[in-house]
Every structure is written in C-alpha cells, then in structure tokens.
Amino acid sequence: MMTPPRMGATHLCTKTGTTRAYVLHPFAICLLVPVVLLAACRQDMHDQPRFKPLRQSDFFADLRSARLPVQGTVARGQLHEDSYFYTGKLGNNPGDYMPFPVTEEVLARGQQRFNIYCAPCHSRLGDGNGMIPQRGFRHPPSYHDERLRKAPLGYFFDVMTNGFGAMPDYASQIPVRDRWCIVAYIRALQLSQGATAADVPPGQKVPSEPPVFGEPGSGATPTPTIDGEQR
Amino acid sequence: MQIFHRSTNTISRATIFGAVFIIAILLWGSIQWQRSPYVTYAKVARPQPVPFSHQHHVAGLGIDCRYCHTSVETSSFAGIPPTKTCMNCHSQIWSGAPMLEPVRESFRSGKSLVWNRVNDLPDFVYFNHSIHINKGVGCDTCHGPVDRMPLMFNYASLQMEWCLDCHRAPEKYLRPREQVFNMRYEQPSSDKPATLDGKQYTDQLSLGTDLVHKYNLRSVADITSCSTCHR
Numbered sequence: 001m002m003t004p005p006r007m008g009a010t011h012l013c014t015k016t017g018t019t020r021a022y023v024l025h026p027f028a029i030c031l032l033v034p035v036v037l038l039a040a041c042r043q044d045m046h047d048q049p050r051f052k053p054l055r056q057s058d059f060f061a062d063l064r065s066a067r068l069p070v071q072g073t074v075a076r077g078q079l080h081e082d083s084y085f086y087t088g089k090l091g092n093n094p095g096d097y098m099p100f101p102v103t104e105e106v107l108a109r110g111q112q113r114f115n116i117y118c119a120p121c122h123s124r125l126g127d128g129n130g131m132i133p134q135r136g137f138r139h140p141p142s143y144h145d146e147r148l149r150k151a152p153l154g155y156f157f158d159v160m161t162n163g164f165g166a167m168p169d170y171a172s173q174i175p176v177r178d179r180w181c182i183v184a185y186i187r188a189l190q191l192s193q194g195a196t197a198a199d200v201p202p203g204q205k206v207p208s209e210p211p212v213f214g215e216p217g218s219g220a221t222p223t224p225t226i227d228g229e230q231r
Numbered sequence: 232m233q234i235f236h237r238s239t240n241t242i243s244r245a246t247i248f249g250a251v252f253i254i255a256i257l258l259w260g261s262i263q264w265q266r267s268p269y270v271t272y273a274k275v276a277r278p279q280p281v282p283f284s285h286q287h288h289v290a291g292l293g294i295d296c297r298y299c300h301t302s303v304e305t306s307s308f309a310g311i312p313p314t315k316t317c318m319n320c321h322s323q324i325w326s327g328a329p330m331l332e333p334v335r336e337s338f339r340s341g342k343s344l345v346w347n348r349v350n351d352l353p354d355f356v357y358f359n360h361s362i363h364i365n366k367g368v369g370c371d372t373c374h375g376p377v378d379r380m381p382l383m384f385n386y387a388s389l390q391m392e393w394c395l396d397c398h399r400a401p402e403k404y405l406r407p408r409e410q411v412f413n414m415r416y417e418q419p420s421s422d423k424p425a426t427l428d429g430k431q432y433t434d435q436l437s438l439g440t441d442l443v444h445k446y447n448l449r450s451v452a453d454i455t456s457c458s459t460c461h462r
Contacts, residue, residue, distance in 0.1 A: 048354035053308040116295040
C-alpha cells in the first residue's frame with residue numbers, strides 16, 4: 001500500500017481566517033486520520049524476514065531459500081532399504097508382484113491418482129487418447145495392446161519413476177506408494193477392458209450409476225461464467 | 232465589531248449538524264476503501280513472467296489441480312510447480328512459442344522462474360492447506376472459479392473478516408471430500424439434491440452440519456480462537 005499523499009498536510013497548515021478553512025479542518029483531519037492509521041498497519045508484520053516455502057533468498061547464488069540435503073546424507077525415515085518398493089526391480093529386471101497387498105482402498109487410490117497424473121495423456125480408459133496427445137504430444141501406446149498386457153508390474157513402476165520415450169518421469173509428482181497404487185489400477189484397467197459379462201458379480205450394474213455430483217469437465221454441470229452468464 | 236459575515240451563523244449550524252453525517256460517511260468510506268481491491272488486490276490480475284492461463288489448462292484440457300499443485304493435500308503449502316512440470320507437456324507442445332521462452336530458458340539454465348505470488352497471506356497468519364482440503368473445503372470456495380481465470384488473481388480479500396466468515400459457520404461451505412477439487416461443484420438445492428452415505432440433502436446447511444460431524448471439525452470456539460491462526 002502507498003503512504004498517504006503529502007498534500008493533506010497543507011490543508012492542516014492553512015490560515016484559519018476564512019470560513020472555508022473552518023469547514024476544511026475537520027474534513028481534512030477525518031480524511032487523514034484513517035489514511036495514516038491504515039497505512040501504518042500494513043507492512044512490516046506482513047512481510048517478516050523469514051522464509052516461507054519458495055520465498056527468494058538473496059544469500060544463495062540461485063536465490064532459492066529451500067536447499068537440497070547435503071550430498072551423501074539421508075534424512076530420518078528416508079533410507080530406501082526396501083529396494084523393490086523404490087525401484088520395482090529385482091536385480092536388473094522388473095518384478096511382477098506388488099510390494100504390499102492390493103485392497104479396494106489401494107485400487108481406489110490408484111484410480112484417483114491415475115485420473116490426476118496419467119489420464120491427461122493416457123485417457124481414463126488407458127487407450128492413449130488423452131487430451132494432451134490430441135493437442136500434439138506424441139501418442140502413448142494403449143495399455144490394452146499385447147506388449148503392455150504382458151508387461152510385469154514393476155515395469156510400469158519403473159516407467160513412472162524414470163520416464164520412457166517421450167514420457168517424462170513422475171518421480172517428483174507422485175510419491176512412491178501412490179505409484180504402486182497406480183500400477184495396481186493400470187492392471188485392473190487392463191483386466192476391465194478384456195472383461196466379459198460373466199465377470200460382473202451378481203447385483204452389480206454395468207455401466208455403473210452416474211456420479212451424483214458433476215465431475216469436472218464432464219459437462220454434467222452447466223458452465224456459468226464469473227458474471228453468472230452462460231457462455 | 233462584526234468579525235464574521237452573517238452567513239457564518241447558517242454555515243456553522245449546518246456544519247455542526249452535518250459533521251455527524253460527514254464523519255460517519257468518512258468512516259464508512261475509509262472502511263470500504265480498506266476492503267476495496269485497491270488495498271486487497273482482490274480480483275486484480277498480477278503480471279507474471281509467463282501469462283499462464285488456468286482457464287486453458289483446467290477447463291480447456293481438464294487437468295486436475297493436483298497435477299501441478301502436488302503438495303496441497305499433505306502440506307501447508309500447495310506447491311508452485313517446478314519448471315519441469317511445465318516441460319512435461321511443453322517439451323513437445325508449443326515448443327517453439329515465444330511466449331514460453333522464459334520456461335524453456337529456465338529449464339535449460341536451471342534458474343527458477345520468478346512468479347508473482349497471488350494469494351499471499353500476511354506472515355503473521357498460520358495457514359495450512361492440507362487441513363482445509365481434508366475437512367472438505369473446496370478449492371473454489373477460497374480461490375474462486377480458477378477454471379475461468381485466464382490470468383490469475385486472488386478471488387477473496389484474504390482479510391480476517393473473510394477467514395472468520397467460514398470459521399464461524401463452516402457448515403455454510405463444507406462439501407464432501409471427493410468434491411473438493413471439483414471446480415464446478417454446486418451446493419445441494421431442492422432442484423439438485425445431493426446424496427451422501429445414503430441420505431439425501433436438499434440444502435447446504437443440513438449437508439454441512441452432517442459433514443462437520445463426519446469430518447470431526449473442531450468446535451467453532453476452537454477454530455475462531457486467536458491462537459489457531461496467530462500462533
């Protein structure tokens with residue numbers, strides 16, 4: 001916020017010989033007092049000399065206040081003892097088992113994370129026709145072709161962790177356990193696309209009931225603009 | 232001797248009577264001014280090194296908030312994506328666009344892009360994103376219709392009265408957890424009832440009151456206590 005303009009002070013100093021000055025005095029004071037008070041209470045406490053996340057630091061050459069751990073150090077609880085859990089590999093080859101039991105909760109988590117991080121390219125069906133390839137990114141392969149149907153689980157984990165072809169790695173965006181949840185969900189997605197009516201448990205509906213609330217981007221809810229007008 | 236002109240009588244009477252109103256109007260005016268975008272910058276788009284459009288990426292492409300703001304569910308800070316997240320797609324899409332040159336330059340050199348903070352709370356306020364997300368406060372409840380913002384601005388004043396509006400009566404705003412990231416969520420109404428845990432709701436207050444219990448919200452006395460936010 002700006003400091004109050006100086007011109008107010010000249011009003012306070014005008015001679016009091018005219019009636020106009022009498023009217024101006026309380027007027028100017030009333031205007032100035034809140035301005036001065038409000039101006040005084042903004043700055044220093046608002047911007048304290050401490051680091052919030054991603055705040056700039058002039059001390060370091062790259063201007064980052066957040067620093068990487070010193071090389072060769074391991075923070076508590078971050079030792080990657082279980083190498084299969086962190087790499088998906090047994091020796092040099094991808095393993096074909098999940099490092100933890102797959103429950104409904106794991107699959108639900110996997111579905112949610114898949115729809116956030118993978119669906120933009122791979123689409124929610126896993127056929128590779130997501131929005132980003134439609135806009136020019138190289139098409140990813142469908143999960144439902146022969147090669148990927150037979151790929152071991154650890155392979156998917158490795159691709160998410162290190163990237164593959166045009167696909168960048170997602171190691172920084174998706175935590176390790178979530179990557180495994182997504183692996184489980186991809187396998188479920190592959191099974192679902194090859195499923196028959198006989199695989200549906202009795203009492204379940206196919207297709208499932210539509211969601212109660214509109215999903216983002218599904219067109220289930222109208223598109224009001226900020227002004228409340230339809231576009 | 233007559234010092235003052237006769238008209239002074241009228242003026243002074245009018246002034247005494249009018250002063251009450253003038254002072255009241257000035258006080259009201261200064262309060263409104265203090266709440267206005269001139270001070271709060273609410274709904275004022277900030278200049279950025281790259282004119283990033285949330286509207287295009289969220290509404291146009293259907294990318295989830297969490298694709299970029301990865302830490303919003305688990306951390307106090309939602310996270311501004313690193314340049315690499317931009318390059319996940321823009322290594323191939325619009326890879327020659329002059330508008331995106333600062334992004335490519337940052338990726339090549341490893342120097343951070345310096346974005347202008349839009350939703351900047353004062354440093355004397357403790358704020359944690361994850362608790363709000365996990366208790367059912369939708370993104371757009373505070374951030375407004377981000378999916379309709381071509382350039383980013385803060386939707387709310389971020390003033391204390393605004394925080395307290397919700398902390399005093401959270402049931403007015405809460406929504407089911409799985410709807411938090413739905414930018415087109417609508418509160419239940421008699422036209423569009425919502426079902427949660429097998430119960431149908433036709434108004435926000437009954438849904439919100441049940442969610443307050445379901446998500447174990449602290450009491451209003453607790454969440455309006457000074458030290459909850461000023462710790």
